[in-house]
Every structure is written in structure tokens, then in C-alpha cells.
Amino acid sequence: MSGKDFTVIKKLGSGSFSDVYKVSRISDKMEYAMKKVKLAKLSIKERENALNEIRILASVNHKNVIAYKEAFFDENTNELCIIMELADGGDLDGKITQAKTMKSFVKEDKIWHIFRNLVEGLVSLHDQKIVHRDIKCANVFLSSCGGVKLGDLNVSKIAKVGIMQTQTGTPYYCPPEVWNDKPYNSKCDLWSLGCVIYEIAALKPPFLAKNMSELYSKV
Secondary structure (H helix, E strand, O other): OOHHHEEEEEEEEEOOOEEEEEEEEOOOOOEEEEEEEEOOOOOHHHHHHHHHHHHHHOOOOOOOEOOEEEEEEEOOOOEEEEEEOOOOOOEHHHHHHHHHHHOOOOOHHHHHHHHHHHHHHHHHHHHOOEEOOOOOHHHEEEOOOOOEEEOOOOOOEEOOOOOEOOOOOOHHHOOHHHHOOOOEOOHHHHHHHHHHHHHHHHOOOOOOOOOHHHHHHHO
């Protein structure tokens, strides 16, 4: 499989090291999300490790986790291309922005629905020793039929020993042990989930600050 097997329909978003596109597979016209990760500086061994990790994530099969279909390295662009399930309802960050614009809060039954689905998705990951490590509203995807799915596991690690110490994630959602560079485990995802639920209810993160030092103190 290669980039030539897909037609790009439109760009869905961008990050520091990646871009996401809505694509159509030429062979059967099925639509997917394709994430292109810039890996130009990685060695061949590191590229292989990245591919292997994505393939492990592809073994996860749960209604509340975005399905990973395939991954391949595009030699022409030096990018890791990850083919994923397409969520047609956008992400939770967009829903919160919409609520702010309309000056209305998200209904409580909807918050419970999101919370329950995210917990079920997390259980499926943790049961397989996979820690997400970057749960935030922008990584919670919605479908038009009411589905709620955890996605963007690009910083996830297969926690074979249960404890990790690499600082990662998004500052507003990071637990104290990550801020303090201490060992942590799957419980870090529960802290981040709590921050997400707070933000859905209040339309703002639980910890806000003018700089990283102040944010660290608040957390």
C-alpha cells in the first residue's frame, strides 16, 4: 500500500509534526482519515519501530476507539502515513467552541453519554496495556450517529512494564506526576479524562494560567 492508492479529498487539520486529510481509497471508494507524520530525521530502525507500534494499535478493536487500518512509509515524501477510521462529526474541541459561540452549555445527558463512552474506550486500551498519554478534547472524535471515539494515539506507548517516565501530552491535561517528571502509569489517562469532562461542563479547562510556571503550580 502507498499514497498512490488514495485520492485526497480535503485537509482536516494540522499539528506540529503532522497533517490529517480526508481521503478516498481508489480501489473501492471507501473514505478514511490519513495522517501524514513527518519522520525525515528518523533512522531506518526508528521508522520500523514506529510502523510496528501503529500496527499494534491496529489490533485494537472497540467501538469507542478510532480504528487504525494500516500504516506505511512514503519514501517520496519521507512521511509515515497512517490510515484511520473517519469520524464524520468532528471533534469535541469543535463542539465546545460551538457551544461557546452559541453561549449555551452542553446538556448534562450528553456529557454523561460522552463520559461513559470514553471510559469504555479507555478500558479497552488499558486492558491491552496501551496508555493513551494525550487525552484532550481535540482527540475525542464524534460521529453523526452519536458515536464517541478516542483517537490520535500517536504518542501512545505499549506499556509492557506498566510504568513510564517520558514527559509527553498536552500541558492543560497533564497529571502532577508527569509535570514532576516522575514515573507514571495508565492512571495518567484518568486524570486527563477528568480534565476533559470538566471542560465539557464548564466550557474551559480546569487549570488556566498565563505561563507554564503558573500552570505547573495550579496543577
